[in-house]
Amino acid sequence: MTQSSWRMPRWFHQMGSPKWFYNFGGLLQPWFAMAAFVLLTVGVVWGLAFAPADYQQGNSFRIMYVHVPAAILSQSVFLGMAVAGAIGLIWKMKIAFMVARSCIAIGATFTIIALVTGAVWGKPTWGAYWVWDARLTSTLVLLFLYAGVMALNQAISERQIAGKATAILAIVGTINIPIIKYSVEWWNTLHQSSSFTLTAKPSMPSEMYLPLLLMVLGSYFLFALIVLIRTRAQILQTQNGASWLMQHQDVSGAQ
Amino acid sequence: MYFDSLGALWDMAGHGPYVWSCYGLFVVLLAVNVWHARSENEKALKQAKALIRRNQ
Numbered sequence: 031m032t033q034s035s036w037r038m039p040r041w042f043h044q045m046g047s048p049k050w051f052y053n054f055g056g057l058l059q060p061w062f063a064m065a066a067f068v069l070l071t072v073g074v075v076w077g078l079a080f081a082p083a084d085y086q087q088g089n090s091f092r093i094m095y096v097h098v099p100a101a102i103l104s105q106s107v108f109l110g111m112a113v114a115g116a117i118g119l120i121w122k123m124k125i126a127f128m129v130a131r132s133c134i135a136i137g138a139t140f141t142i143i144a145l146v147t148g149a150v151w152g153k154p155t156w157g158a159y160w161v162w163d164a165r166l167t168s169t170l171v172l173l174f175l176y177a178g179v180m181a182l183n184q185a186i187s188e189r190q191i192a193g194k195a196t197a198i199l200a201i202v203g204t205i206n207i208p209i210i211k212y213s214v215e216w217w218n219t220l221h222q223s224s225s226f227t228l229t230a231k232p233s234m235p236s237e238m239y240l241p242l243l244l245m246v247l248g249s250y251f252l253f254a255l256i257v258l259i260r261t262r263a264q265i266l267q268t269q270n271g272a273s274w275l276m277q278h279q280d281v282s283g284a285q
Numbered sequence: 286m287y288f289d290s291l292g293a294l295w296d297m298a299g300h301g302p303y304v305w306s307c308y309g310l311f312v313v314l315l316a317v318n319v320w321h322a323r324s325e326n327e328k329a330l331k332q333a334k335a336l337i338r339r340n341q
Contacts, residue, residue: 097307151307
């Protein structure tokens with residue numbers, strides 16, 4: 031195998047450049063904002079007012095349209111954070127550490143939403159807000175992991191060291207993700223198995239499934255939007271004084 | 286619409302408080318995240334602009 035075939039593609043290295051990331055992120059930002067707003071608005075209205083009620087759970091099943099996207103995102107954001115952290119460690123890419131840092135608050139938010147909406151859904155369905163069930167407990171552990179990553183990231187003032195430390199904790203913490211995912215299969219649990227997968231045919235009629243699909247896609251766009259905004263803010267902070275940034279229209283005000 | 290009236294949509298056959306509180310939490314927490322990210326960005330922009338002014 032030639033040496034060139036081992037090289038990472040050009041776009042991968044471009045993404046490591048603060049200037050390139052700031053400019054490209056600025057182009058994507060309004061499109062992601064629009065996609066998130068449209069998908070989530072349509073999804074919320076459809077889920078609340080137009081989807082039919084479940085024949086067993088009645089209208090409480092509508093909580094699924096906020097609970098399932100939040101639960102999916104809580105896990106994928108953690109994985110994304112670990113992957114970004116690993117890229118930062120392997121390729122010594124500062125942008126990757128910034129992306130990982132940008133994932134923490136939004137990932138923790140999705141985990142809180144998943145836990146609270148799950149508890150509220152549990153009351154009319156199971157008769158209890160909380161049970162120490164494998165799926166619920168492993169998701170609570172995920173929230174603690176986010177809290178740990180956040181505390182570690184903020185405790186170290188030197189950005190590069192903070193990035194490395196949080197990357198390691200995030201990578202170690204991913205062990206919890208398959209535990210959450212397979213908890214409903216490995217242990218006896220009250221929690222139902224997956225109602226949403228991208229690979230299998232949906233187990234519910236399309237008028238119930240489509241709003242869920244919109245909500246999941248909209249949540250991914252919202253997550254990407256927040257990561258872009260936060261990472262660009264960190265670029266502004268760390269690159270303050272760099273000539274490319276001082277000449278940028280966002281800062282100089284020139285068109 | 287699935288419901289006969291706005292009152293029925295609000296009440297959801299007794300499940301209204303559960304459903305509406307969950308949607309409210311979803312919207313409010315995500316809006317706070319967007320707002321916080323944007324305010325961080327604006328603060329960083331202001332600092333960069335202030336540096337330009339100092340150097341002029």
